[in-house]
Amino acid sequence: MQCSTGNSQSCGNSNSEENIKDDEVRYPDGSVKLRNPNIELMDQDILYHLALGSGSHDLVEMFGDVKFVCMGGTPKRMENFAHFMMKEIGHKLPTGTQLMDICQYSYRYSMYKVGPILSVSHGMGGPSIGILLHEIIKLMYHAKCKDPIFFRIGTCGGIGLDGGTVVISEDAVDGMLNRYYQVPILGRIVKRPTRFDKKLIKELKALADPEDPYDTVTGTTMCADDFYEGQGRLDGAFCDYTETEKMQFLESLSANGVRNIEMEATVFSALTNQAGIKAADICVTLLDRLKGDQVMAPKEVLNEWQVRPQILVGRYIKRYLQMKGRISLDGHGSIAVKSPRRFKLVQQESQTFD
Ligand SMILES: O=P(O)(O)O[C@H]1O[C@H](CO)[C@@H](O)[C@H]1O
Numbered sequence: 389m390q391c392s393t394g395n396s397q398s399c400g401n402s403n404s405e406e407n408i409k410d411d412e413v414r415y416p417d418g419s420v421k422l423r424n425p426n427i428e429l430m431d432q433d434i435l436y437h438l439a440l441g442s443g444s445h446d447l448v449e450m451f452g453d454v455k456f457v458c459m460g461g462t463p464k465r466m467e468n469f470a471h472f473m474m475k476e477i478g479h480k481l482p483t484g485t486q487l488m489d490i491c492q493y494s495y496r497y498s499m500y501k502v503g504p505i506l507s508v509s510h511g512m513g514g515p516s517i518g519i520l521l522h523e524i525i526k527l528m529y530h531a532k533c534k535d536p537i538f539f540r541i542g543t544c545g546g547i548g549l550d551g552g553t554v555v556i557s558e559d560a561v562d563g564m565l566n567r568y569y570q571v572p573i574l575g576r577i578v579k580r581p582t583r584f585d586k587k588l589i590k591e592l593k594a595l596a597d598p599e600d601p602y603d604t605v606t607g608t609t610m611c612a613d614d615f616y617e618g619q620g621r622l623d624g625a626f627c628d629y630t631e632t633e634k635m636q637f638l639e640s641l642s643a644n645g646v647r648n649i650e651m652e653a654t655v656f657s658a659l660t661n662q663a664g665i666k667a668a669d670i671c672v673t674l675l676d677r678l679k680g681d682q683v684m685a686p687k688e689v690l691n692e693w694q695v696r697p698q699i700l701v702g703r704y705i706k707r708y709l710q711m712k713g714r715i716s717l718d719g720h721g722s723i724a725v726k727s728p729r730r731f732k733l734v735q736q737e738s739q740t741f742d
């Protein structure tokens with residue numbers, strides 16, 4: 389499995405990663421700048437799959453305070469995450485109101501807003517999250533959001549990891565181990581480097597509590613375009629390879645540092661990187677793919693596991709807001725961040741939270 393460049397823009401498998409200049413993606417006040425000159429020339433921009441638009445909605449008023457965009461596959465997970473974060477940061481809704489799905493009339497994605505946090509579902513696979521990312525990045529621009537941080541809170545198959553392990557992606561590779569997201573544009577293959585924010589990964593890792601009853605690890609994530617054959621499963625509707633070939637493939641992934649397989653990491657890292665947006669992909673393993681293909685854990689166990697990446701991201705957001713003085717230090721809600729000292733050290737080391 390090798391990186392091929394073709395007639396492309398760049399290829400991250402070598403060291404030819406695209407360097408994005410700050411002034412290409414940010415205005416001087418830190419608000420998001422689009423790398424598309426067409427948008428500002430348009431009378432209005434209809435964010436069709438979100439059921440929002442720059443002409444029909446006051447996007448600055450609605451979303452101008454957004455700092456964190458959290459994404460995950462299912463509408464229910466993202467609704468639950470919004471409620472969870474509401475408790476964590478002590479966010480109160482006006483009396484008599486409740487959290488609403490802002491995108492309900494899109495019938496595509498669901499979106500909830502809790503103060504500076506957007507919680508959005510992205511569906512399954514690259515094309516679905518890709519469309520969402522285009523529109524959310526444009527939303528950040530229209531709303532004049534400053535230096536937003538994106539998280540994907542997902543599920544995955546582990547490689548040599550027990551079910552319930554939390555994996556923070558260090559890099560994203562496709563099914564050929566290429567470190568880029570490949571997309572045909574105007575009849576040409578364009579390759580966009582996949583890249584996650586190293587400091588953000590470090591900060592998140594520092595928030596894993598040794599007392600958590602599960603492991604939190606970092607590693608390379610393989611992003612497949614399919615759940616079955618694309619992930620080397622034997623239990624799809626079709627299968628033209630043997631169990632030995634499957635195991636050789638999974639072992640070769642492991643030898644290349646791949647610790648988990650999911651279906652959005654390349655698009656998510658490539659498009660956020662291209663927009664100059666800090667991002668991290670945090671997934672919980674639902675099974676160890678070296679031991680099987682079927683997701684066998686009972687629903688209640690899967691539901692508990694799904695919350696684990698949310699807890700980690702919740703700790704990050706809560707610490708961020710506390711350090712910015714936006715919520716009190718004694719905190720609301722139930723997450724006990726037992727390692728603030730370690731987190732602070734990483735902060736000092738990496739000079740972030742600007
Ligand atoms: O749990 P989510 O976020 O949906 O992610 C994983 O689960 C789906 C497959 O079951 C894919 O989208 C994969 O990336």
Ligand SMILES: O=c1cc[nH]c(=O)[nH]1
Pocket residue numbers: 543544545546615619649650651674
């Ligand atoms: O094995 C798995 C589990 C969840 N999601 C995936 O894409 N693969």
